[in-house]
Amino acid sequence: MPVGLLTLFLQAAYGGGALYATDVIIAQRMWYKQDFGWLWQIMFGITTLCTGYGLAGLARRFLVWPAAMIWPTDLVNCTLFYTLHDHSPTDPARANGWSISRYKWFMMVFAGSFLWYWFPGYLFQGLSWFCWITWIWPNNVVVNQLFGGYSGYGLFPLTFVRTPSRGCLTCARC
Numbered sequence: 001m002p003v004g005l006l007t008l009f010l011q012a013a014y015g016g017g018a019l020y021a022t023d024v025i026i027a028q029r030m031w032y033k034q035d036f037g038w039l040w041q042i043m044f045g046i047t048t049l050c051t052g053y054g055l056a057g058l059a060r061r062f063l064v065w066p067a068a069m070i071w072p073t074d075l076v077n078c079t080l081f082y083t084l085h086d087h088s089p090t091d092p093a094r095a096n097g098w099s100i101s102r103y104k105w106f107m108m109v110f111a112g113s114f115l116w117y118w119f120p121g122y123l124f125q126g127l128s129w130f131c132w133i134t135w136i137w138p139n140n141v142v143v144n145q146l147f148g149g150y151s152g153y154g155l156f157p158l159t160f161v162r163t164p165s166r167g168c169l170t171c172a173r174c
Contacts, residue, residue, distance in 0.1 A: 021041075025041050
């Protein structure tokens with residue numbers, strides 16, 4: 001596997017986030033009216049990062065070395081990189097009779113999922129949030145307030161994409 005591609009992925013995935021100390025600095029400014037200057041803010045950010053890396057180093061024996069401690073998101077990324085860079089032919093005896101390569105299977109699933117999102121997301125957005133009860137009584141205010149997707153509570157919606165349902169599952173207020 002090319003090391004450059006993996007390094008680029010790690011920098012893009014894990015290096016693009018905000019500093020955790022930023023929330024503390026903003027809370028100090030807004031709620032406690034404390035401002036210690038830019039040098040203190042930089043040193044506080046570096047200190048929190050180094051503390052995190054130090055604690056991770058101390059817990060390495062428990063969190064990194066056992067093979068069973070692979071994080072689920074890292075497992076998905078490792079599988080993706082292995083799939084994209086493994087060009088060996090598939091053995092049908094080991095793959096339960098499948099003779100398709102991993103790369104070809106990945107490309108078929110990628111194309112299918114792209115079309116599954118692109119068609120309702122861009123071509124016909126009515127499939128993204130399908131509130132069928134409001135089509136029966138379009139001029140009823142109570143029905144639109146209860147079952148309307150954009151103007152009401154959105155009860156009994158149907159959707160053909162996972163974005164609206166995923167938003168409800170990950171919402172902290174739901």
